Amino acid sequence: MPAGTLVLTNNSDVVSGAGTAFSTELVAGDFIVVTVGGITYTLPVKSVDSDMQITLISKYTGPAQSAVAWRAVPRETQNQVTAALVAQVTEALRGQNYDKSNWQAVFSASGDITVILPDGSTFSGPSWNKIVELLNSIDPDAIQALADQIHTDALQVAADRVDVDAKAAQASTDASTASAASASAVSANTSAQSAKTAAQTAQQLAEEARDAAQEANPALQLTKSANLSDLSDVPTARANLGVYSKADIDVRTNGFIRGLDAKIIYDSTISANRITVNPGAAYLPSSGSILEVPSSITITIAQSALAASTWYYVYLYSNSGTPAIEYSTTAPIEYLAPYKTKSGDNSRRFLFCFRTNANTEALWAMAVGGKYRYLVDYGSFCRVLSGGQSTTETAVNISSYVPSFAKFVNLQLFNASGTGAMFVYTQLSGQAVTVRPNGYNDDLPLISYPNIYYKYSLAPGSAAGFIDIGGFSFER
Structure with missing residues (x-):
């Protein structure tokens, strides 16, 4: 100091x-x-x-x-903080740009594509359009017709072989009968040799046709009407192509959610609250399908439409196939831990929540994935402890700024006492964060909702302990 x-x-x-x-x-x-x-x-x-x-x-x-x-x-300290913040924002934007470019190539490009991975390396493979084109090019009817023709030809060759064998036997008989006449015998022998060669050739052709017919066994062919359901090993075939059935998707994605980051602000120029949800996608349990949100969704809520000091919850749903959002005081529940929908309505997928102040103005906040942060320094409004002096473990209720399903709470702590250390707990008699005469800001696991606890090592002598809520983390 x-x-x-x-x-x-x-x-x-x-x-x-x-x-x-x-x-x-x-x-x-x-x-x-x-x-x-x-x-x-x-x-x-x-x-x-x-x-x-x-x-x-x-x-x-x-x-x-x-x-x-x-x-x-010092001025240098402020400059270092600003430079670090700029670097982190730049890195985050670069990652978002990579993701946008990658998904654009996957959904719209033809042929093979190359995507950039988070570590800077690349991966090449077919786009979804190329996979669809490959599947559409398969014509099971043509393959079946070819197999039937090969089978018919094989039967005909087998019949010809019997006839050739009979002719060879007749030629041998004729050669024995004409053995008295050398000229006739030579001629008969030549004919017999020719017939034998033809028989051997016919036999070879018959065997080759039989092998071809076996390889083109109709039992092994696919039919177009079966729509690939007659594959002997459907899961392996899909895995080889890199595609999945609806049942496979249900198993892999019944909690899927991507993007859909959100922001809420209060616009004093029109006395209204504005919610914006960014592009993304989420699985809707009611339909068993994934709802894509290709562009941002914004709704404006009149100040008079909200109650004071109240939690509201924002949900994504399909409005006749069009992505839409709604807000409600009905809290979410888990349909498959930890994934959440609106209580009593699993067609509404939970995105984030917000709280109003005493004037029904929404507290400015941003939700990125499962991390929620208040965007405005509300001072005493987001303060849950002001001038604390207790030397015993004392509960501090945080439910006005943190919902019950939060997993972590972001605490901004300040100890104004120059004599005692302040201890802050998220669980009664648990491990404490020690705050000496300076500030502290970090996410701590939330164990004893709706309370956290604090105490002083020594009587501070005056208003000393201050706790503000900076935000919270949750699973949606």
Whole structure:
């Protein structure tokens, strides 16, 4: 903690110090952080006038206060935070662009495609259009007709073989009868040899035709009317083609959900709340099918249509084949753990939830997958503990900002006490997060809903502990 204390004057850009050394602890562009009345103010420094006085870039808007403890945040620290945030956002956008390009190729390209995997490597294979074209090119009727013709030819060759054998026997008889006449015998012998050669050729052809007929056994052929149901091993055939039956899809995807990230804001210009759900897809148990959402869906809710301080739940459904969303005070239930639908209506797939304040304004928030974050710093509105001083484990109810099915809660903690450490638990007598005189922000597992617990190691002597809810995580 820097030396000395501050004197703050409402609507003034001049800050005076008592026992301070501004000239050695601050430079222009740094920030000072103070807490007045339970509210944290971050004030940018325009100039350091002396050890006892600085000038701010903008005027202080809080109430006048003296003997205020303060902290210094160097300009370089702020720059590092901003740079890290930009890098993370850029990486996330790059991944989204890869996903969009990959799925576009899978759904619309012809022939073979190459997709980019999350680690930067690539994978090549057929697009869905190519798979469909391959299946459509199979003509079982033509194959069956060819097999029938081969079978008929084989029967004819077998009959010809019998006839040839008979002729060969007759030729042998004729040769014996003409043995007295050498000229006739030679001629008969030549005829016999020719007949024998023809018989051997016919026998070879018959055997080849028999083999071909066996290989084209009608029992092994597919019929178009059976629509591939006459395959001997349907699952293996589908696996070889990389496609699945409806039953297979049900087994693999009866909890499927992709994308469908959402945002809700309150638009003061029209006194209405606006929900936007991004593209994606989800399995609907009622129809046993996947509903694709190709483009964003936005609905506007009049402020008068919502109740104050109330949880609302947003669901996806099919409106005669068109993706649509609705909001309701009816909470979701699990139809197949952990996947959720609207209680009493499994045609509505749960997406996310939101809460209104006392003026029926929706708290600004964004839901990405199963992670929910409040987008506006509501100060005391999202605060569940203000100035806590208890030295015994004390319950803090969080149900106003976290639904019952949440798995993790995002806590923003601040300990204003300079004498004692604050401990925060998500389970009574469980392992605690220790918050010394500084801030803490992290997701903690939610075990004892609707309560978390806190206590101080020593009596802090004044209002000291503050807990704000930054959001929560859930499964949908």
